[in-house]
Amino acid sequence: MFRCRPPLPSFPPGALLVGGAARDWLRGVAPKDFDWATPDPAGAAAQLAQATGGAVFPLDEARGYWRVHTPDGVQHDFVPLPAEVASDLLRRDFTVNALALTSDRQVLDLAQGQKDLRAKRLRMVSAANLWDDPLRAWRAARFEVTLGFRLDSMTESVVREVAGALASSDLALPASERVRDELHALLAHPNAARGIGRLEDLGLLSLTVPELREGRGLEQGGFHHLDVFDHGVEALHQLLARRPEAELPLRWAALLHDVGKPRTRATDPDTGRTTFYGHDRQGAELTNGILTRLKLPGEDVRRAAALVGAHMVPLPSTEREARRFVHWRRELLPDLLSLMLADREAARGPMSSPASRRAYAQGMDRVLAALEEQPAPPPPLLTGQEVMVLLGAGPGPRVGEALRAVAEAAAMGEVRTAQEARDFVAAWNTHSP
Template identity: 45%
Template sequence: MGGALRDLLLGRRPKDLDFLAEDPLRAAEEAQAALSGSLFPLDEERGQYRVVAGGYTLDFAPLEGGLEDDLLRRDYRLNALALLRGRVFGLRGVEEDLRRRVLVPVREENLYGDHLRSLRAVRLAASLGLGLPKATRAALRRHAAFLQGNPHLLPARERVREELTRLLLSPRAAFGLGVLAEVGLLEVYLPELAFLVGLEQGGVHHLDAWRHTLSVLFHLLWLWPEAPLSARLAALYHDAGKPLTRRFDPKVGRFRFLGHAEVGAEVARAALGFLGFSKEAVEEAAGLIRRHMDRPPEEKKALRRFYFRRQALLPALPYLQAADRLGAKKVAEEAWALLWAYQEALKTPLPQKPLLSGEEVMALLGLKPGPEVGRALEALLEAQALGEVETRAEAEAFLLARFALG
């Protein structure tokens, strides 16, 4: 049913399969036995069960009211497909949707049966490379306006987070976020970012803050297609602090955004935490946002120290900074210089372990367990990163010269 057939007809290999059955529990048990999978209920009252086997997810639900009635309750015509006795059945117009690779609602009122469906349309368009015709966008716009007026009907946050995650992890994430703003869903789900739309920046920026954000996200994925979720979230929120820090500076004759990186990190931390993103992803994104304006030094040793002190943010930080420059004017060449310098500075990988253990440092310096031991180990590791210390003897001499009590 639905998405699996859609993916097959679009030339993709589905991993999630939906089945309708008169007795879904029995069908699920038969699938479990045949595939040696694991079965568990999704909603026993509604007769919904899931089998997981071999990297595939099979969902079973009861057939209610006949096949056509079920298809008419679906969200989009490309999802209203069924395979029965070797034949694919769909609603009128689905062949044209497949030919044009577009997403069209079964009926506009179906969007209101599950209010996540408008957000899902944008995610599907971005992840599957589908178009959204004018009529579809108009329907999404009306639904977004309805949700803005009825926030108590918003879907559960975990469902919103899942759709946003899948959208951001798609190759066309920037396109999808642009559509969210166009149809009014940005204000519904990411209202703190809606303030970037139309926010003029000046200086090296030829785009308003929102279009610049989309450009940075696009260029990040162009430079680094395998960028993890935290880096994509950082690109999306890297300028979220600008609406709150915008001040006109008469000395330079334009608006400035002093401190926007620090403010933006806190905006992202609050917004992403509210949506339930993992603490790890939120903190990584906030760290990248806070540091995205740090300017790498030119001297090689200083640059290596710069990256050593920010190694928890590598390699995302230089990619984000390069994408930020590619999203502006007259500074694009800096992006290539920055990435080249980063690669040159880290041709020799940064050390991950001090030459001496904590116990050895305490014995050498006569210290008791505490923060001073940690500072000594960190200093030693930095000296190793800079090539100042290469042997255990040099490590001992370095620590004695720097930390020995007089």
């Protein structure tokens, strides 16, 4: 039996609450988003916006689709009430989503969705519905994670068939933006790592991030006890165990941090050891390409790629090194430390020991202490014009080098005043090639 059901907002006149909101309410979970089918979508949206102080805008004015964002962060979508409600519900993806609720709390359930809710079972309304919109294959994996349900055998079989047809180009791939949104809904969940494994198991990961799959079966040895693919998935799990609030770029970075290893694998001719030199740089390039292909915002792409590119930086062994670490990587902190720790904890190979763990923790503590001591970079002590005068040079790369050197010296506490900075530049100019 489900828990006590949460309160619902007032229904627009003649409206039905449909889909996921009805599903969640029936299982005792407060809906985060509401989908309303109503005779007057525009009027219902305007009325809700006026009553709550929310923002209203059209999703598709010609078709009568409207959306309201209320001040409490809840989203309400309004669409026209279909002439044939039953037919509309039976065109949906899964039985637990083919539900509707009337204003007097009567349930329209033509596909036995309530029975599947009680069984925590994810069952298709029909195979044709999954074939009609292949994105529903990704949604199946997402719902397994976010709802804690399990696909029934017939539905799983059809999902695999759809994935196979997409892989052979017999079926057109959904738009990248739609796949991205499903992935992000999955990645946002605390059990996202399981979801990635499920995408792989269902044949969907190769259609989404094929670069990640290149690590399947690629053993690393030494400190690592998992192959490259499973290590990346485990790093995501370790990250979310410690940082459940982690933003999406960090989640992507944890999953993709070693994506460059398969393409940099080599054998050392002297020792015979497997090496992955440069996998951090290769991984940053691949991450950039993957997330650009999935049409993430540019800033998110840049941050995830930068984190992947920096994850192999050694932790400092002294306070001085810690200040330098913070100076050069301040914009990535503290996310970079979270990624590095997730990477290490995901390895846990035979070379790991209590002593190495303590040394790693001490290095992180040094960085955090340096960051706390200097949470923002010191203000510039010299302008570019002043540096040009000191160097006796015009604009050019050497001026930038000098400014960066002064900024590092200030961050290290070696120069504190404009005069000390001028003396520093003079000495630097004499000794720097």
